[in-house]
Amino acid sequence: MNIWLAPLxxxxxxxxxxxxxxxxxxxxxxxxxxxxxxxxxxxxxxxWKDIWPKNNTLHPIIPQLMGNQPAHFVDTMNVLHDTYGYEAFNWNIGCPVAQVVHRKRGCGIMPYADRVEEVVKTVCAQTSYRFSIKMRLGLHHPDEGMRILERLNEYPLDFIVIHPRLGEQMYEGTPDWDTFDAFYSLSRHKIIYSGDLFSVEDYQTLQQRYPNIEDWMLGRGLLRNPFLAEEIKGLPTGNQSSRFSKYYQLWVEELRASRGDLGTLHNLKELWHYYRYLCHLDDTELRHLLRINTLDDFLPESLGYIDDL
Ligand SMILES: Cc1cc2nc3c(=O)[nH]c(=O)nc-3n(C[C@H](O)[C@H](O)[C@H](O)COP(=O)(O)O)c2cc1C
Structure with a gap:
């Protein structure tokens, strides 16, 4: 099985x-x-610093693209190939953010199966790059996703990542696994599952339900618990407190160098909404932590929450 880091x-x-x-x-x-x-x-x-090859020497990446004009995809892929050597690209048709959806991008394009097909057809006809899609069940209704999947069956895509929620659900409620069943049966492409994998048990439950899925994408679950990929694969995680503390320390240093103290504080506060699960913070402790305004107080030794994971 393969584990993927979700784009966030x-x-x-x-x-x-x-x-x-x-x-x-x-x-x-x-x-x-x-x-x-x-x-x-x-x-x-x-x-586009994020995909500069010199910034990505430790791990290969697939750049994700967003848009809705077929020719723009071909132009962008050609330029990225010629400039940086990329040969595989992913298209985001799942982003539910209102500003994106209003412009018929991200999940906003899902009601328009013709346009989705036009993009895929053009990319497949005019380039030889590996092309994949990351989608939801639909924007307002799963019929939208079903129509798209039927059409995609005609094209040689690399894989399709499916997050089993509608765009209008954002990230709320539970994923709709019954509808995902139908999507999974309909598609002839390799499917990568993405959504609400927060624990080894979550993975095992879905793995039993979909024994043929070999690729699993972790997003918020990996933010909550950076050991999750190791745990799912049965790798030894060792002393989690000391490993997480070192990771956190280095992350603060990286942030400080690139964003300054204020930017670092902002980012850490965002991440503690996730780390709270690993470090077992209750609501009061999280509120207290989010009120901290000096970076030194965010270091592992000051926080104390990382000592006994
Ligand atoms: C803050 C945030 C940012 C995201 N950004 C992207 C993105 O840039 N591209 C994308 O395809 N999905 C994006 N997603 C969706 C995730 O990749 C993933 O499909 C979704 O969060 C469900 O998986 P999870 O429950 O494992 O997080 C984002 C999700 C969140 C919460």
Whole structure:
């Protein structure tokens, strides 16, 4: 089985990915957060630090793209191939954020199966790159996703990642596994499962339900517990307090160097919404932590929460 790191926009950038794989094992593949496709004359990929090869030497990545114009995909892929050598790309048609959806991008394109097919058809006809898709069940209704999957069966995609929620659900409620069953049976492509894998038990339950799925994508579960990929693979996790503490310390240093103290504080507060699970913080403790305004108080020795994981 393979474990994938999910793209999490604003979180799993190259600094995060590199720090993560310096400290934790078990992750086989990584998809980057999305980048906007453009026509060739408007592209400035030199600014796309997140996918500079020199920033991604520790682990191969698949750049994720977002857009809805077939020609823009071809232009962007060609430029990324010629500039950086990338040969595989993923298309995000699952992002549920309102500003994205309103522009018929991300999940906002899912009601328009014709346009989805047009993009895939153009990419497959005009390029020889490996192309994959990351999708939800639909924006408003699973029929949208079913229609898209039927059409995608006609094209040689690399794989399809499915997060079994509708766009309008955002990340709320439980995933709809019954509908995912239907999607899984309909698609002739390799399916990668993404959604709510927070523990080894979650993985085992879904693995029993879908014994033919070999690829599992971890997002928020890996943020909550960076040992999760190792645990799922049955690798020894050793002294978790000392390993997490070293990881956290290095992450603070990386952040400080790239974002300054204020940016680091902001990022750490966001991450503690996830780390609270590993460190067993209750609501009061989390509230207290989120009120801290000096970086020194966020270091492992000051926090104390990391001592007995
Ligand atoms: C903060 C955040 C940012 C995300 N950014 C992206 C993104 O850039 N591209 C994408 O395809 N999915 C994105 N997702 C969706 C995740 O990749 C994943 O499919 C989803 O969170 C469900 O998996 P999980 O429960 O393991 O997190 C994002 C999710 C979150 C919570």
């Amino acid at each position: 926009h604003g979180i799993t950038n190259y600094l995060f990915r590199n720090t993560l794989c310096r400290h934790f094992a078990g992750i086989d593949f990584m998809v980057t957060p999305f980048l906007p496709v453009q026509e060739k004359s408007k592209l400035n990929v030199k600014n």
